[in-house]
Amino acid sequence: MNNINKKIVINLEQRYLELYQNSELLGHYPVAIGKASTPTPTGNFEVLLKRKNPGGALGSRWIQFTWQTHGIHGTNQPWLIGQAVSNGCVRMYNTDVKDIYKQVEVGTPIHIYNNLNSNPNPDYTIYKVQPGDTLYKIAQKFNTSVAELVKINQLKNPDLIHPGQKLKITQ
CATH class of the missing domain: 2.40.440.10 (L,D-transpeptidase catalytic domain-like)
Known part of the structure; x- marks a missing residue:
């Protein structure tokens, strides 16, 4: 490791x-x-x-x-x-x-x-999408909204995220 x-x-x-x-x-x-x-x-x-x-x-x-x-x-x-x-x-x-x-x-x-x-990372953190994740699950986990995740990550199709993809999460 x-x-x-x-x-x-x-x-x-x-x-x-x-x-x-x-x-x-x-x-x-x-x-x-x-x-x-x-x-x-x-x-x-x-x-x-x-x-x-x-x-x-x-x-x-x-x-x-x-x-x-x-x-x-x-x-x-x-x-x-x-x-x-x-x-x-x-x-x-x-x-x-x-x-x-x-x-x-x-x-x-x-x-x-x-x-x-x-906070040493005041604007956002980076989250690596895990198998089984959806934007809804990620939004719940980090107390944010799907709309905010779509906006900050400029996602064209929110249904198409994949394991290993990196997403910004606002603080």
């Missing part, structure tokens, strides 16, 4: 993690974040350490990004994904964290932010 120019971007407000290679969006995943008393830190970090099967509440994978032991990890409580419940870590479904784990290396940049003003 080519790890060059990969980065993780985590939006705490929207509670999602995105994996990019250059400006291409490779994956968009729901997460749980730190509760108010132990918030997930914001700023620029990098992958410091990776561990398979760390056990217990950490689920199937551990990706550490601070020396204060904050990390991205799986969970043994998947029903809490989408909530602010952790001690500052970023929790993911175990299948999702396995996907991220195999695509990043120690040193991969991680940008964690709270609001849209600090």
Whole structure:
């Protein structure tokens, strides 16, 4: 797997993690974040350490990004994904964290932010169409409209999208 120019971007407000290679969006995943008393830190970090099967509440994978032991990890409580419940870590479904784990290396940049003003890709992101995708499904996934997707991508026939095609998604 080519790890060059990969980065993780985590939006705490929207509670999602995105994996990019250059400006291409490779994956968009729901997460749980730190509760108010132990918030997930914001700023620029990098992958410091990776561990398979760390056990217990950490689920199937551990990706550490601070020396204060904050990390991205799986969970043994998947029903809490989408909530602010952790001690500052970023929790993911175990299948999702396995996907991220195999695509990043120690040193991969991680940008964690709270609001849209600090988004490193403010105008749009790039999404690669997956098998089974329709514009309607993509619009739902990114909280936009089919009309907006057609407009920004200048699609002549919205019924003709194909796996591997790259689409701009407005923020």
